[in-house]
Amino acid sequence: MAKTIAQEFKKGLWDEIPPFRLVLGLCPVLAVTTTAENGLGMGLATTFVLVCSNLLVSLLRNNIPPRIRVPCFIIIIATFVIMVELLMQAFAYGLFLNLGIFIPLIVVNCVVLGRAEAFASKNKVLPSLADGLGIGIGFTMSLGVLGAVRESLGTGMISGVEVFGSSFEPFEFMVQAPGAFVALGLLLCIMNIIGKK
Amino acid sequence: MGDITVLIISSIFINNIILAQYLGACPFVGTSKKMETAIGMAGAVVFVLTLAGTITWVINTYFLVALEIEFLRTIAFIMIIASLVQFVEMFLKKSIPSLYAGLGIFLPLITTNCAVMGVALLNVQDELTFLTAIIRSIAFAVGFGLALILFAGVRERVNLGRTPGPLKDTSIGLVTAGMLAMAFIGFQGMV
Numbered sequence: 001m002a003k004t005i006a007q008e009f010k011k012g013l014w015d016e017i018p019p020f021r022l023v024l025g026l027c028p029v030l031a032v033t034t035t036a037e038n039g040l041g042m043g044l045a046t047t048f049v050l051v052c053s054n055l056l057v058s059l060l061r062n063n064i065p066p067r068i069r070v071p072c073f074i075i076i077i078a079t080f081v082i083m084v085e086l087l088m089q090a091f092a093y094g095l096f097l098n099l100g101i102f103i104p105l106i107v108v109n110c111v112v113l114g115r116a117e118a119f120a121s122k123n124k125v126l127p128s129l130a131d132g133l134g135i136g137i138g139f140t141m142s143l144g145v146l147g148a149v150r151e152s153l154g155t156g157m158i159s160g161v162e163v164f165g166s167s168f169e170p171f172e173f174m175v176q177a178p179g180a181f182v183a184l185g186l187l188l189c190i191m192n193i194i195g196k197k
Numbered sequence: 198m199g200d201i202t203v204l205i206i207s208s209i210f211i212n213n214i215i216l217a218q219y220l221g222a223c224p225f226v227g228t229s230k231k232m233e234t235a236i237g238m239a240g241a242v243v244f245v246l247t248l249a250g251t252i253t254w255v256i257n258t259y260f261l262v263a264l265e266i267e268f269l270r271t272i273a274f275i276m277i278i279a280s281l282v283q284f285v286e287m288f289l290k291k292s293i294p295s296l297y298a299g300l301g302i303f304l305p306l307i308t309t310n311c312a313v314m315g316v317a318l319l320n321v322q323d324e325l326t327f328l329t330a331i332i333r334s335i336a337f338a339v340g341f342g343l344a345l346i347l348f349a350g351v352r353e354r355v356n357l358g359r360t361p362g363p364l365k366d367t368s369i370g371l372v373t374a375g376m377l378a379m380a381f382i383g384f385q386g387m388v
Binding site: 029071075085100104188192 | 218269313364375376
């Protein structure tokens with residue numbers, strides 16, 4: 001219990017970074033990372049839900065009966081997901097169309113429910129906030145990196161800027177479904193190599 | 198009749214729910230280490246997905262759309278799925294204990310399986326009729342089971358070989374899944 005708030009925040013950025021260290025929430029990771037921009041947008045939406053639901057679950061943790069805690073968490077999460085959905089429809093309509101059904105699917109993202117269950121329901125408000133923010137930012141970074149790798153290899157550009165010069169022949173494979181699995185697997189391998197040192 | 202055949206084949210192979218639509222990837226990676234667990238999970242998903250696809254279609258058409266409260270769709274669907282899973286679990290425990298023993302531990306996990314929620318949302322998005330919605334739910338579920346069982350078989354073999362340290366386990370598993378997805382792209386020429 002001696003962990004400080006800063007430590008709770010920092011662990012989400014490397015030690016427990018989803019989806020690499022915690023293999024959870026894979027669907028959005030694979031589906032929306034065809035471009036770096038979509039990946040970051042999805043990451044931010046998930047961060048918002050994660051922070052808000054962690055906050056509310058932590059505030060209510062002494063009032064939720066343990067036996068029905070999971071349905072309670074799901075309702076809290078679903079409420080914030082609907083908020084994100086409506087907000088994106090109003091202010092980021094292009095992104096909303098790109099992400100499609102993966103915005104309502106944040107509700108079944110195991111990272112969010114996992115943090116509510118494993119952390120926020122047992123800890124005070126401030127550490128829970130820090131935990132939600134850390135894991136959320138870690139998730140956003142992973143999605144952004146994976147999106148950038150797939151977009152640059154698959155189309156030769158990131159947000160319209162050519163990365164490898166005009167003679168580069170793009171691997172179309174990387175922006176299709178198989179590329180998502182392979183890219184994630186190889187990134188995980190690189191993480192393992194770096195983590196070992 | 199021809200349309201339905203095309204719908205079934207394209208839902209199982211071409212638009213395979215995991216390998217082409219990226220739904221249900223967590224249980225795909227999580228329960229594919231052993232053949233036994235893969236078969237259990239596949240069975241449970243076929244069961245729940247068919248029921249959930251049917252019930253969410255009915256609720257959406259006669260309740261959410263009729264009362265013009267579509268913005269509550271997310272919360273309504275997740276509550277339906279969660280209570281359905283709970284109900285199926287209690288029903289099986291009481292009446293078919295042998296099946297419950299086989300599927301038991303996988304049932305609660307299905308609540309957070311994006312495949313179930315995803316199919317419910319896709320059925321609404323594509324404005325299917327009742328019959329096609331049911332058929333497509335079943336076909337997607339079969340596709341899920343097929344991909345999961347194939348993947349578990351490959352993964353068991355891969356884990357017998359000697360993989361380089363950093364690639365072990367999940368990492369090589371994901372690369373294998375990529376190869377499998379590539380094979381499924383080959384089905385695109387079928388229809």
